[in-house]
Amino acid sequence: MMLEIKMLRGGYIKNAPVLNGLEFNLRSQSRLAVFGQNGAGKSTLAKAIMGLLPYSSGSICYDGLELQGKTPDAITRKGIGYFWQGGRVFPHLSPWDNLRFAAGRITRKELENKWMSICQISPSFASLQKKLTHQTATYLSGGERHLLALGMVLIRDPELLILDEPSAGLAPSAVDELFLVLDELFKTENTTILLIEQNLDKAMAFCEECLVLTNGTIARRIDLSAESAYSDIEKTMFEQ
Amino acid sequence: MVSDIILEIDSVSKSFIITHNSSITDNHLLVLDSLDLIVECGKITALIGSNGAGKTTLFNIVSRLIDAEKGSITLYSESQEYNLFKYKPHQLASLGIGRLFQSSHIFEQMSIIDNLLIGYQYGSAEFPYANLYIPGKSREIDGRAKAKALEILKTIFGTDHYFWKQRNQVAGRLSYGQKRLLETARLMMGNYKLMLLDEPTAGISPPFRIEIGRLLEKMVHEMGVSVLLIEHNMHFVREHADICHFMHNGRDHVFGTPADVLGNEEVRRMYLGA
Numbered sequence A: 001m002m003l004e005i006k007m008l009r010g011g012y013i014k015n016a017p018v019l020n021g022l023e024f025n026l027r028s029q030s031r032l033a034v035f036g037q038n039g040a041g042k043s044t045l046a047k048a049i050m051g052l053l054p055y056s057s058g059s060i061c062y063d064g065l066e067l068q069g070k071t072p073d074a075i076t077r078k079g080i081g082y083f084w085q086g087g088r089v090f091p092h093l094s095p096w097d098n099l100r101f102a103a104g105r106i107t108r109k110e111l112e113n114k115w116m117s118i119c120q121i122s123p124s125f126a127s128l129q130k131k132l133t134h135q136t137a138t139y140l141s142g143g144e145r146h147l148l149a150l151g152m153v154l155i156r157d158p159e160l161l162i163l164d165e166p167s168a169g170l171a172p173s174a175v176d177e178l179f180l181v182l183d184e185l186f187k188t189e190n191t192t193i194l195l196i197e198q199n200l201d202k203a204m205a206f207c208e209e210c211l212v213l214t215n216g217t218i219a220r221r222i223d224l225s226a227e228s229a230y231s232d233i234e235k236t237m238f239e240q
Numbered sequence B: 001m002v003s004d005i006i007l008e009i010d011s012v013s014k015s016f017i018i019t020h021n022s023s024i025t026d027n028h029l030l031v032l033d034s035l036d037l038i039v040e041c042g043k044i045t046a047l048i049g050s051n052g053a054g055k056t057t058l059f060n061i062v063s064r065l066i067d068a069e070k071g072s073i074t075l076y077s078e079s080q081e082y083n084l085f086k087y088k089p090h091q092l093a094s095l096g097i098g099r100l101f102q103s104s105h106i107f108e109q110m111s112i113i114d115n116l117l118i119g120y121q122y123g124s125a126e127f128p129y130a131n132l133y134i135p136g137k138s139r140e141i142d143g144r145a146k147a148k149a150l151e152i153l154k155t156i157f158g159t160d161h162y163f164w165k166q167r168n169q170v171a172g173r174l175s176y177g178q179k180r181l182l183e184t185a186r187l188m189m190g191n192y193k194l195m196l197l198d199e200p201t202a203g204i205s206p207p208f209r210i211e212i213g214r215l216l217e218k219m220v221h222e223m224g225v226s227v228l229l230i231e232h233n234m235h236f237v238r239e240h241a242d243i244c245h246f247m248h249n250g251r252d253h254v255f256g257t258p259a260d261v262l263g264n265e266e267v268r269r270m271y272l273g274a
């Protein structure tokens, strides 16, 4: 088991937990979607895994190692990549320097190869190419900044990739391309993917299973190959 | 019959200098290329286009946050014509133009009700968050603002809604969907005739998308507001827009009903994919 989460409780302020005893396992080399309304606790879950939110009880084990108390950078070095909702970049660096910064210790050549392989699949990423070095990231459009932030996570080749709403604010064709890139990553690098998405259709076509979160607990875990998957998700998400 | 026009964008061009390195000859990025576009009164006009197509840039030009290189933009309001390029950004609210920005502008440490209050507009209120700047407001104005905020919460959302129940709690506790909904509702604190909405539903779960859609319909069909809407969510465009414009290469490439535009072969190829 790659990720084991047990009885996770926590939130932003005392006595108002957002996560209410949440539990699930994630197998290595699998793709799990997380659905739920705004406020259900999806991003909070991602932040808890990344060490960005101290949790009051429960445990998060990654490859058998307890993550409680570990810093976000230590967790990143263990091989978990995280796309923060909305996408964060360093506005005063050029897009290319953002990528270099995110790439860590890999060589320039390796970085170039990784970036080019993404651009080959996706014209949307490739359209950033002409803007990589001549100006800072401040001047990118909202969607371009979002693509850059995604690129910063994807080039790291994480073992576990946590994506918090990677398709928000992207043009429909860019969303298609993003899923092609993810598909390639999954197939060639065996990346395990935890995908928080509002775009149910896309996420359902991509993942094997999904969790439906309501009020900080897992209301259901659904096999997405099942005929009734869509109606089960809708029922769990909307009828409360 | 030609229906009434609220905003007329005429031959607007804008380019950005993308490098100061003089050895590079092609250092201009032409984002808007003699763009013509009309926004009709009392309708929801959607603006779609690829990431980086120049949609937000157009909003920035209409809002006067940046200058165009050529062209003109005219606002038609109460049988007056206003050449927008003669105005400063802070004067736009008093002309009746409101805007929802692409990034969220909710003040997290302030309560829900206070977040509404800063959007209150009276007299020559300034853009965009009038009440943050106005010195020496009178009690009377405060009272009117508060009454309006309470009325919005009650009539639009109802007393069962969490906005009403938690109105004195800090907005930082709201989920992203709730914040976006609150922000859209805040526009109703102004006396806007034209609203520029930049991706209200990005990252919003379906139930909140429905609520935002309902709010939009109310603004337009009950309050007579006209809306120019940037969106990447095609369900939302199909459901709510009356007219749709597809921007490409800095121009209004294809326009018509949402069904026509989204069914257009070029739009499919260049924007919708698959």
Ligand SMILES: Nc1ncnc2c1ncn2[C@@H]1O[C@H](COP(=O)(O)OP(=O)(O)OP(=O)(O)O)[C@@H](O)[C@H]1O
Binding pocket: A131, A139, A140, A141, A142, A143, A144, A169, B016, B017, B018, B029, B031, B049, B050, B051, B052, B053, B054, B055, B056, B057, B058, B102
């Ligand atoms: N101040 C600036 N300096 C240089 N280039 C800029 C500036 N502002 C915007 N741009 C460029 O202009 C183009 C249009 O940007 P804009 O923000 O208008 O796109 P958009 O259509 O709103 O895209 P999105 O759907 O991603 O929000 C982009 O290529 C962007 O990089």
Ligand SMILES: [Mg+2]
Binding pocket: A141, A142, A143, B055, B056, B057, B102, B198
């Ligand atoms: Mg934009």
